[in-house]
Amino acid sequence: MEKLIEQFSLGLFFWQLVLFVVLVLLLKKFAWKPILDAVEKREEGIKGALESAEKAKLDMQNLQADNQKLLKEARAEREEMLKEARDIKNKMIEDAKGEAQAQANKMIAQAQSAIESEKKAAIAELKTQVANLSIDIAEKVIREELSNKDKQEKLVASMLGEAKLN
Template sequence: MDLIIPSAGLIFWQLFGFLALLFILIKFAWKPMLATLAEREASIDGALKAAEQARNEMANLKAENEKLLQEARLERDTILKKAQEASAKMIEDAKIEAGKQGAQMIETAKAVIETEKKAALTEVKNQVAALTLEVTEKLLRKKLADEKAQKELVDEFVKDIKLN
Protein backbone atom coordinates (compact mmCIF):
# COMPACT_ATOMS: atom_id res chain seq x y z
CA MET A 1 0.00 0.00 0.00
CA ASP A 2 3.02 2.14 0.28
CA LEU A 3 3.01 2.51 -3.43
CA ILE A 4 -0.54 3.74 -3.60
CA ILE A 5 -0.34 6.25 -0.73
CA PRO A 6 2.96 8.14 -0.70
CA SER A 7 4.58 9.05 2.57
CA ALA A 8 4.98 12.61 3.84
CA GLY A 9 8.74 12.62 3.18
CA LEU A 10 8.23 11.65 -0.44
CA ILE A 11 5.61 14.37 -0.90
CA PHE A 12 7.97 16.87 0.75
CA TRP A 13 10.91 15.98 -1.54
CA GLN A 14 8.76 15.92 -4.63
CA LEU A 15 7.31 19.32 -3.71
CA PHE A 16 10.81 20.62 -2.96
CA GLY A 17 12.14 19.34 -6.35
CA PHE A 18 9.16 20.77 -8.19
CA LEU A 19 9.59 24.19 -6.55
CA ALA A 20 13.35 24.13 -7.23
CA LEU A 21 12.70 23.22 -10.88
CA LEU A 22 10.02 25.92 -11.05
CA PHE A 23 12.44 28.48 -9.58
CA ILE A 24 15.20 27.49 -12.03
CA LEU A 25 12.75 27.65 -14.97
CA ILE A 26 11.42 31.04 -13.83
CA LYS A 27 14.92 32.37 -13.22
CA PHE A 28 16.59 31.15 -16.43
CA ALA A 29 14.00 29.95 -18.98
CA TRP A 30 10.83 31.92 -18.33
CA LYS A 31 12.14 35.33 -19.48
CA PRO A 32 13.81 34.03 -22.69
CA MET A 33 10.68 32.01 -23.51
CA LEU A 34 8.46 35.07 -22.99
CA ALA A 35 10.88 37.21 -25.01
CA THR A 36 10.90 34.61 -27.79
CA LEU A 37 7.09 34.41 -27.72
CA ALA A 38 6.81 38.21 -27.77
CA GLU A 39 9.33 38.35 -30.63
CA ARG A 40 7.44 35.67 -32.53
CA GLU A 41 4.15 37.46 -31.90
CA ALA A 42 5.68 40.72 -33.15
CA SER A 43 7.08 39.03 -36.27
CA ILE A 44 3.72 37.37 -36.99
CA ASP A 45 1.96 40.71 -36.45
CA GLY A 46 4.49 42.42 -38.74
CA ALA A 47 4.04 39.73 -41.36
CA LEU A 48 0.26 40.12 -41.18
CA LYS A 49 0.57 43.89 -41.51
CA ALA A 50 3.02 43.47 -44.42
CA ALA A 51 0.63 41.01 -46.07
CA GLU A 52 -2.26 43.45 -45.62
CA GLN A 53 -0.14 46.27 -47.00
CA ALA A 54 0.94 44.09 -49.93
CA ARG A 55 -2.69 43.15 -50.57
CA ASN A 56 -3.65 46.84 -50.55
CA GLU A 57 -0.76 47.68 -52.87
CA MET A 58 -1.78 44.85 -55.19
CA ALA A 59 -5.36 46.16 -55.22
CA ASN A 60 -4.07 49.66 -55.99
CA LEU A 61 -1.77 48.32 -58.70
CA LYS A 62 -4.61 46.27 -60.16
CA ALA A 63 -6.89 49.32 -60.20
CA GLU A 64 -4.10 51.41 -61.73
CA ASN A 65 -3.42 48.72 -64.33
CA GLU A 66 -7.13 48.59 -65.19
CA LYS A 67 -7.15 52.37 -65.53
CA LEU A 68 -4.03 52.30 -67.75
CA LEU A 69 -5.52 49.47 -69.80
CA GLN A 70 -8.75 51.44 -70.26
CA GLU A 71 -6.78 54.54 -71.29
CA ALA A 72 -4.71 52.45 -73.70
CA ARG A 73 -7.89 51.02 -75.23
CA LEU A 74 -9.36 54.49 -75.63
CA GLU A 75 -6.12 55.74 -77.18
CA ARG A 76 -6.01 52.73 -79.50
CA ASP A 77 -9.61 53.35 -80.55
CA THR A 78 -8.84 57.02 -81.14
CA ILE A 79 -5.75 56.18 -83.19
CA LEU A 80 -7.65 53.60 -85.24
CA LYS A 81 -10.48 56.07 -85.85
CA LYS A 82 -8.03 58.77 -86.94
CA ALA A 83 -6.21 56.27 -89.17
CA GLN A 84 -9.48 55.20 -90.80
CA GLU A 85 -10.50 58.83 -91.32
CA ALA A 86 -7.08 59.65 -92.77
CA SER A 87 -7.27 56.59 -95.02
CA ALA A 88 -10.75 57.54 -96.24
CA LYS A 89 -9.60 61.13 -96.86
CA MET A 90 -6.52 59.94 -98.73
CA ILE A 91 -8.64 57.65 -100.89
CA GLU A 92 -11.14 60.43 -101.57
CA ASP A 93 -8.34 62.87 -102.40
CA ALA A 94 -6.75 60.29 -104.68
CA LYS A 95 -10.09 59.76 -106.46
CA ILE A 96 -10.56 63.50 -106.90
CA GLU A 97 -7.00 63.92 -108.13
CA ALA A 98 -7.38 60.97 -110.52
CA GLY A 99 -10.63 62.48 -111.81
CA LYS A 100 -8.92 65.85 -112.36
CA GLN A 101 -5.99 64.22 -114.12
CA GLY A 102 -8.33 62.11 -116.24
CA ALA A 103 -10.36 65.17 -117.24
CA GLN A 104 -7.16 67.06 -118.02
CA MET A 105 -5.87 64.16 -120.10
CA ILE A 106 -9.19 64.00 -121.98
CA GLU A 107 -9.09 67.75 -122.63
CA THR A 108 -5.48 67.48 -123.79
CA ALA A 109 -6.38 64.56 -126.06
CA LYS A 110 -9.36 66.51 -127.47
CA ALA A 111 -7.12 69.50 -128.14
CA VAL A 112 -4.52 67.28 -129.83
CA ILE A 113 -7.22 65.59 -131.88
CA GLU A 114 -8.68 68.96 -132.90
CA THR A 115 -5.23 70.25 -133.87
CA GLU A 116 -4.49 67.12 -135.85
CA LYS A 117 -7.93 67.32 -137.48
CA LYS A 118 -7.30 70.92 -138.55
CA ALA A 119 -3.84 69.99 -139.79
CA ALA A 120 -5.30 67.07 -141.73
CA LEU A 121 -8.02 69.29 -143.23
CA THR A 122 -5.42 71.88 -144.19
CA GLU A 123 -3.31 69.15 -145.75
CA VAL A 124 -6.32 67.80 -147.65
CA LYS A 125 -7.19 71.32 -148.86
CA ASN A 126 -3.59 71.84 -149.99
CA GLN A 127 -3.59 68.51 -151.79
CA VAL A 128 -6.96 69.27 -153.41
CA ALA A 129 -5.66 72.67 -154.50
CA ALA A 130 -2.48 71.11 -155.86
CA LEU A 131 -4.46 68.42 -157.67
CA THR A 132 -6.87 71.01 -159.01
CA LEU A 133 -3.98 73.09 -160.31
CA GLU A 134 -2.41 70.02 -161.86
CA VAL A 135 -5.63 68.93 -163.49
CA THR A 136 -6.34 72.46 -164.68
CA GLU A 137 -2.86 72.80 -166.05
CA LYS A 138 -3.15 69.50 -167.89
CA LEU A 139 -6.59 70.46 -169.22
CA LEU A 140 -5.41 73.86 -170.35
CA ARG A 141 -2.35 72.39 -172.04
CA LYS A 142 -4.47 69.84 -173.78
CA LYS A 143 -7.17 72.37 -174.67
CA LEU A 144 -4.79 75.09 -175.70
CA ALA A 145 -2.47 72.86 -177.60
CA ASP A 146 -3.51 74.25 -180.95
CA GLU A 147 -3.71 77.89 -181.96
CA LYS A 148 -7.38 77.85 -182.83
CA ALA A 149 -8.36 76.81 -179.30
CA GLN A 150 -6.22 79.55 -177.85
CA LYS A 151 -7.98 82.17 -179.98
CA GLU A 152 -11.40 80.90 -178.97
CA LEU A 153 -10.45 81.07 -175.27
CA VAL A 154 -9.14 84.63 -175.63
CA ASP A 155 -12.32 85.63 -177.43
CA GLU A 156 -14.44 84.08 -174.73
CA PHE A 157 -12.48 85.93 -172.00
CA VAL A 158 -12.90 89.18 -173.90
CA LYS A 159 -16.67 88.63 -174.15
CA ASP A 160 -16.88 87.91 -170.43
CA ILE A 161 -14.93 91.06 -169.66
CA LYS A 162 -17.18 93.19 -171.79
CA LEU A 163 -20.30 91.81 -170.19
CA ASN A 164 -19.13 92.70 -166.72
Protein backbone atom coordinates in the same frame (compact mmCIF):
# COMPACT_ATOMS: atom_id res chain seq x y z
CA MET B 1 -0.74 1.41 -4.21
CA GLU B 2 -0.89 0.12 -0.63
CA LYS B 3 2.82 -0.14 -0.60
CA LEU B 4 3.14 3.53 -1.47
CA ILE B 5 0.84 4.50 1.36
CA GLU B 6 2.80 2.39 3.86
CA GLN B 7 6.12 3.88 2.80
CA PHE B 8 4.80 7.45 2.87
CA SER B 9 7.03 9.82 4.76
CA LEU B 10 5.88 13.27 5.66
CA GLY B 11 9.39 14.77 5.73
CA LEU B 12 10.28 13.43 2.32
CA PHE B 13 6.96 14.70 1.01
CA PHE B 14 7.63 18.14 2.47
CA TRP B 15 11.10 18.40 0.89
CA GLN B 16 9.82 17.17 -2.44
CA LEU B 17 7.07 19.76 -2.25
CA VAL B 18 9.56 22.52 -1.39
CA LEU B 19 11.89 21.43 -4.20
CA PHE B 20 8.95 21.29 -6.62
CA VAL B 21 7.82 24.83 -5.66
CA VAL B 22 11.42 26.13 -5.97
CA LEU B 23 11.76 24.39 -9.31
CA VAL B 24 8.48 25.92 -10.53
CA LEU B 25 9.59 29.39 -9.34
CA LEU B 26 12.98 29.00 -11.02
CA LEU B 27 11.34 27.75 -14.20
CA LYS B 28 8.90 30.64 -14.07
CA LYS B 29 11.68 33.19 -13.65
CA PHE B 30 14.30 31.75 -16.01
CA ALA B 31 12.43 29.53 -18.47
CA TRP B 32 8.77 30.45 -18.70
CA LYS B 33 9.29 34.18 -18.95
CA PRO B 34 11.81 33.97 -21.84
CA ILE B 35 9.71 31.27 -23.54
CA LEU B 36 6.53 33.34 -23.15
CA ASP B 37 8.37 36.47 -24.33
CA ALA B 38 9.67 34.57 -27.35
CA VAL B 39 6.17 33.25 -28.06
CA GLU B 40 4.76 36.77 -27.70
CA LYS B 41 7.41 38.19 -30.02
CA ARG B 42 6.73 35.44 -32.49
CA GLU B 43 2.99 36.11 -32.26
CA GLU B 44 3.58 39.83 -32.84
CA GLY B 45 5.89 39.00 -35.75
CA ILE B 46 3.25 36.73 -37.27
CA LYS B 47 0.59 39.38 -36.71
CA GLY B 48 2.85 42.00 -38.35
CA ALA B 49 3.58 39.64 -41.23
CA LEU B 50 -0.14 39.00 -41.70
CA GLU B 51 -0.83 42.73 -41.69
CA SER B 52 2.01 43.29 -44.14
CA ALA B 53 0.68 40.49 -46.32
CA GLU B 54 -2.81 42.01 -46.21
CA LYS B 55 -1.37 45.42 -47.03
CA ALA B 56 0.68 43.89 -49.85
CA LYS B 57 -2.44 42.14 -51.11
CA LEU B 58 -4.34 45.45 -51.16
CA ASP B 59 -1.40 47.15 -52.85
CA MET B 60 -1.27 44.34 -55.40
CA GLN B 61 -5.00 44.73 -56.08
CA ASN B 62 -4.53 48.48 -56.50
CA LEU B 63 -1.60 47.87 -58.83
CA GLN B 64 -3.62 45.38 -60.83
CA ALA B 65 -6.47 47.87 -61.10
CA ASP B 66 -4.00 50.56 -62.17
CA ASN B 67 -2.43 48.17 -64.66
CA GLN B 68 -5.85 47.31 -66.07
CA LYS B 69 -6.65 51.01 -66.35
CA LEU B 70 -3.32 51.74 -68.05
CA LEU B 71 -3.79 48.78 -70.36
CA LYS B 72 -7.28 49.96 -71.26
CA GLU B 73 -5.98 53.49 -71.91
CA ALA B 74 -3.12 52.11 -74.01
CA ARG B 75 -5.53 50.03 -76.06
CA ALA B 76 -7.80 53.04 -76.59
CA GLU B 77 -4.80 55.15 -77.60
CA ARG B 78 -3.60 52.42 -79.97
CA GLU B 79 -7.05 52.22 -81.55
CA GLU B 80 -7.11 56.00 -81.92
CA MET B 81 -3.68 55.96 -83.56
CA LEU B 82 -4.73 53.16 -85.91
CA LYS B 83 -7.89 55.08 -86.80
CA GLU B 84 -5.89 58.23 -87.49
CA ALA B 85 -3.43 56.22 -89.60
CA ARG B 86 -6.31 54.69 -91.57
CA ASP B 87 -7.86 58.14 -92.06
CA ILE B 88 -4.54 59.57 -93.24
CA LYS B 89 -4.05 56.60 -95.58
CA ASN B 90 -7.56 57.00 -97.02
CA LYS B 91 -7.05 60.76 -97.43
CA MET B 92 -3.73 60.18 -99.19
CA ILE B 93 -5.36 57.62 -101.49
CA GLU B 94 -8.25 59.98 -102.24
CA ASP B 95 -5.83 62.85 -102.89
CA ALA B 96 -3.74 60.65 -105.16
CA LYS B 97 -6.87 59.50 -107.01
CA GLY B 98 -8.05 63.09 -107.41
CA GLU B 99 -4.64 64.20 -108.62
CA ALA B 100 -4.43 61.24 -111.01
CA GLN B 101 -7.93 62.02 -112.29
CA ALA B 102 -7.00 65.68 -112.79
CA GLN B 103 -3.82 64.66 -114.62
CA ALA B 104 -5.78 62.21 -116.75
CA ASN B 105 -8.40 64.86 -117.59
CA LYS B 106 -5.64 67.34 -118.44
CA MET B 107 -3.90 64.77 -120.66
CA ILE B 108 -7.20 63.88 -122.34
CA ALA B 109 -7.93 67.57 -122.97
CA GLN B 110 -4.43 68.08 -124.37
CA ALA B 111 -4.81 64.99 -126.54
CA GLN B 112 -8.20 66.18 -127.79
CA SER B 113 -6.76 69.61 -128.50
CA ALA B 114 -3.81 68.07 -130.34
CA ILE B 115 -6.17 65.81 -132.31
CA GLU B 116 -8.37 68.79 -133.18
CA SER B 117 -5.41 70.88 -134.35
CA GLU B 118 -4.02 67.92 -136.30
CA LYS B 119 -7.46 67.40 -137.81
CA LYS B 120 -7.68 71.08 -138.82
CA ALA B 121 -4.16 70.96 -140.24
CA ALA B 122 -5.02 67.78 -142.17
CA ILE B 123 -8.24 69.33 -143.49
CA ALA B 124 -6.35 72.51 -144.51
CA GLU B 125 -3.69 70.38 -146.18
CA LEU B 126 -6.38 68.34 -147.91
CA LYS B 127 -8.15 71.50 -149.07
CA THR B 128 -4.85 72.86 -150.40
CA GLN B 129 -4.15 69.62 -152.26
CA VAL B 130 -7.71 69.49 -153.61
CA ALA B 131 -7.43 73.12 -154.74
CA ASN B 132 -4.08 72.47 -156.41
CA LEU B 133 -5.45 69.34 -158.10
CA SER B 134 -8.54 71.24 -159.19
CA ILE B 135 -6.42 74.02 -160.63
CA ASP B 136 -4.17 71.53 -162.41
CA ILE B 137 -7.19 69.66 -163.80
CA ALA B 138 -8.92 72.91 -164.78
CA GLU B 139 -5.76 74.15 -166.45
CA LYS B 140 -5.42 70.97 -168.46
CA VAL B 141 -9.11 70.99 -169.38
CA ILE B 142 -8.99 74.65 -170.40
CA ARG B 143 -5.84 74.13 -172.46
CA GLU B 144 -7.53 71.30 -174.20
CA GLU B 145 -10.66 73.30 -174.73
CA LEU B 146 -8.93 76.50 -175.77
CA SER B 147 -6.50 74.87 -178.17
CA ASN B 148 -9.32 74.35 -180.66
CA LYS B 149 -10.99 77.55 -182.12
CA ASP B 150 -14.35 75.91 -182.76
CA LYS B 151 -14.52 74.53 -179.26
CA GLN B 152 -13.73 77.98 -177.85
CA GLU B 153 -16.61 79.56 -179.69
CA LYS B 154 -19.00 76.79 -178.56
CA LEU B 155 -17.81 77.20 -174.96
CA VAL B 156 -18.34 80.97 -175.01
CA ALA B 157 -21.79 80.51 -176.56
CA SER B 158 -22.84 77.90 -174.04
CA MET B 159 -21.54 80.04 -171.17
CA LEU B 160 -23.44 83.00 -172.46
CA GLY B 161 -26.55 80.86 -172.71
CA GLU B 162 -26.15 79.66 -169.14
CA ALA B 163 -25.40 83.10 -167.79
CA LYS B 164 -28.39 84.98 -166.58
CA LEU B 165 -28.51 88.70 -166.55
CA ASN B 166 -29.81 90.32 -163.51
